[in-house]
Amino acid sequence: AQTVTQSQPEMSVQEAETVTLSCTYDTSESDYYLFWYKQPPSRQMILVIRQEAYKQQNATENRFSVNFQKAAKSFSLKISDSQLGDAAMYFCAYRSPRRETSGSRLTFGEGTQLTVNP
């Protein structure tokens, strides 16, 4: 079974600075999908960014980018020019491509609580 680990329960960053959130995963599959979700105090789960394992290029969405290291099974999220609205719980998630056995489910890490200081 796949596992996802976020080793930083809490992180903080100054407004306008850059912060990196770590995520590692364990899998025997060669093709899969990785995601970062954001959960603000409203509790809504918001998809931030996704990465397909077969793509070598790191995904980027505006101020959010990832550092995908397939051999190391690492998938970190970098937030540039941090804003107060970035304060949230961030979850890393893994999805197997095998729909028959996994039902396209997501396996989540424990989460990292990000605080943005003004």
Add this chain to the structure above:
Amino acid sequence: DAGITQSPRHKVTETGTPVTLRCHQTENHRYMYWYRQDPGHGLRLIHYSYGVKDTDKGEVSDGYSVSRSKTEDFLLTLESATSSQTSVYFCAIRGISSENLSGANVLTFGAGSRLTVL
């Protein structure tokens, strides 16, 4: 909420009582999921459905049952609630998300239902 509605949003109940949470979608998506969120554990899959009357267990299915009699509704039932089932419950569907991050490979979540079992 991208066509997903959870009800009730908040519920307080007593140990031993039955509880049913409802997830309703308007997008006609095949796959639906129930997750629970607890501090230190992230989101964990309870059950999922891959079609009408087609369901399967997730990693924390004990004490829960589900039903899907029509495409748009996925019900989660706690036959006899226990205090360990106090949690926030999220329903998700496969697909949609946002205009920039859309597609069949993403999960879109409802707003969550907070259940307290006294």
